[in-house]
Amino acid sequence: MILDTKQEHLSASGTLAARLNGHKVHRSPATTSSTFYKNLEEALDVRRKSNSLYSIVPVDGTEKLIDFCSNDLLSLSTSGALSKEYLAELARHPGFDTNSGGSRMVDGNYPYLEQTEKAIANFHGYEAGVMLGSGFDANVAIWTAIPRPGDVMLYDEASHASTLDGMKQSLTKHRVEFQHNDLESFRTTLSSIFASHPLVRQGKRTVIVSVEATYSMDGDICPLREMIDIANEISRNRGNVQFVVDEAYGTGTIGPEGKGFVCELGLEKEVAVVMHSFAKGLGCHGAIVVGNATIRSIIANFARSFQFTTAPPFAHVAMIKAGYNLLTTEPGREARRNVQSLVGLFYDRMTSHPLWEEAKRRGILSIPLAEGWEERPFLTHVVIVQTLQKYTYWLYFNILFAGCNVMPVSHPVVPVGQSRLKITIHGGNTQEEVEILLESIYSWVEEIFALESSGKKGQATAAAEKVYEWMRAQHLSGFGMI
Ligand SMILES: Cc1ncc(COP(=O)(O)O)c(C=O)c1O
Known part of the structure; x- marks a missing residue:
């Protein structure tokens, strides 16, 4: 067996220590003296006792x-290719501002940001796009802004936490899950939504389906084409079942030139909204929601995580642009x-x-x-x-x-x-x-x-x-x- 007893794994700053250090049930007397901290520590104890406490330990x-x-x-990122391309992108734009100047709705919108958003949306096969601070923020934005009252959100049970959090903040209260990647469960659940929601059945409200290109904790892909066929059959092609695809693990990694899973399947016309995170395949940070001009406008008008925050500055957008430059070239x-x-x-x-x-x-x-x-x-x-x-x-x-x-x-x-x-x-x-x-x-x-x-x-x-x-x-x- 391989047991070279690399002592650093067992050092105070090693991986194991990082995973374990927070598990000790320790409280400082100063923090336990008040009810406020005592209650917080009790909540943490529940995690400690089940060995599921997360600790923030530097590596x-x-x-x-x-x-x-x-x-x-x-x-x-780790190969150094991105930092090199990033510096080259910065050099192409000398004298850039470090601050974007405000929120997108006030002073924070500038041509480079608009152009990059449009170019990324077009790259992924869509008309328009809107950047958000992270994939998490983007999913929250989608699910708070897009479903209208009376719509139904139908989601895979393995959906990411950000999708579930976004749905909790949605204007519609109708949320139904189906079994992970299970076409039969999807069909039955969708049929029962049509049966129990007259306005959906009459085509006056929409069922919005949430799936992920690749499920991060399972590594499997979504049977998207089959799901769309089922949706068209049950809705009788009325167009009131629409799909949102989270491509967090597909961005840059799947499809022609890394355009994503939806492009790999050629389903850009069938899928209304796609979320691409820049944090995985691109080695950066941030995300974009792509769709048509209506989707862009609805996010701008109803997603609070887009409206009430400062727009990404040039340096950040340049890094994302550099990541995209690499996707379509040899690296x-x-x-x-x-x-x-x-x-x-x-x-x-x-x-x-x-x-x-x-x-x-x-x-x-x-x-x-x-x-x-x-x-x-x-x-x-x-x-x-x-x-x-x-x-x-x-x-x-x-x-x-x-x-x-x-x-x-x-x-x-x-x-x-x-x-x-x-x-x-x-x-x-x-x-x-x-x-x-x-x-x-x-x-x-x-x-x-x-x-x-x-x-x-x-x-x-x-x-x-x-x-x-x-x-x-x-x-x-x-x-x-x-
Ligand atoms: C499926 C999925 N959606 C969304 C996110 C959040 O993306 P980000 O890390 O850009 O916030 C992740 C991150 O792990 C993810 O796996």
Whole structure:
């Protein structure tokens, strides 16, 4: 097995410490003296006790890990390509202002921002676009501004928190979910909305469907074309079922030149609204909502997160522009090709390994997207690996000790009992790095097989024993410690 005991993983500033440090139930006497802080700390205790407290701990960069975790999907940021193009874009506009001057509705609108928005919208196959501070803000803007009273919002149960938060602020109170990516559930739910809402049935109100191009915690893609067909059938082509597609993981990564999933399927005419985040494939920050001129105007008029905030300054828009410049040139193309080849390599090696079938049968490994991967027209960056719940962190430790950073995901991000490891394969990853990852997974499988057949109770894997020893010394708990 790979256990090179890289001590930095167990250092005070390492990844594990960062994930665990906030779990200690500690309160300073000063903050617990008042009811106000006592109540806040009690709320945090609930998280601490279930080992689901989030802590904001700086990563000091001394721990050199292979990146299978970050949002820099095409590695445009970490490779330095984006900063170079960004500086070039700034140099093309000497004397730029650092402040935009106000909100978009007052002094904050300027030609470069308008032109960039329009160019990005056109790139993604739409007439108009409006930038927002983040993908989160953009989803909140969409769902607060677009549905009108009496409309019905129909959403995939795996929808992102920002979509759900936006819907809670919507003018319509009708919200219905369907089972994740399940066409039968979508059909039944949509039919029952038509049956129970006369104004929808009469074509006077709209059902607005929320889906994601790629689901970030599952790595799977939405059966969008089939859903649109079902919607047309049930609405009898009245046009009062419309789609909003969140492309957070599709922007820059899927489709011709990274135009996105909707463009890959050629559904720009069928999908009314698309949200593209700049925070993942582009390696930047911010987002755009694209649609037609009506959609742009409705966001400008009804989305408070657009209206009551300062417009993005030139420097920020220039970074986004630089990201788009890279998508359509060799850095972007090469990164997308590399991802396809490495994700394929991962599935191929995982499923052809001599231990695969047995590991799968015993539930020691489960990789939902490995089934039929060869048949798919394209692969997504996100690979989900599950094991028995009690082993999730043990597998994580092994991968970490092999020098790879992947993301353990547990409740409340995913439902209880569905913890998993999220592995994100980037444009800048190499074949050698993927092989290190594969080796760390299969060396762990061998160790688990040996452990299970030894019949010894209460014994963990070598990596887990090491982590638990360190945690005991640090008075930390969590990570399924035994
Ligand atoms: C599906 C989805 N939508 C929206 C967002 C939010 O995007 P941003 O990070 O730009 O705020 C994310 C971020 O993880 C996401 O995965």
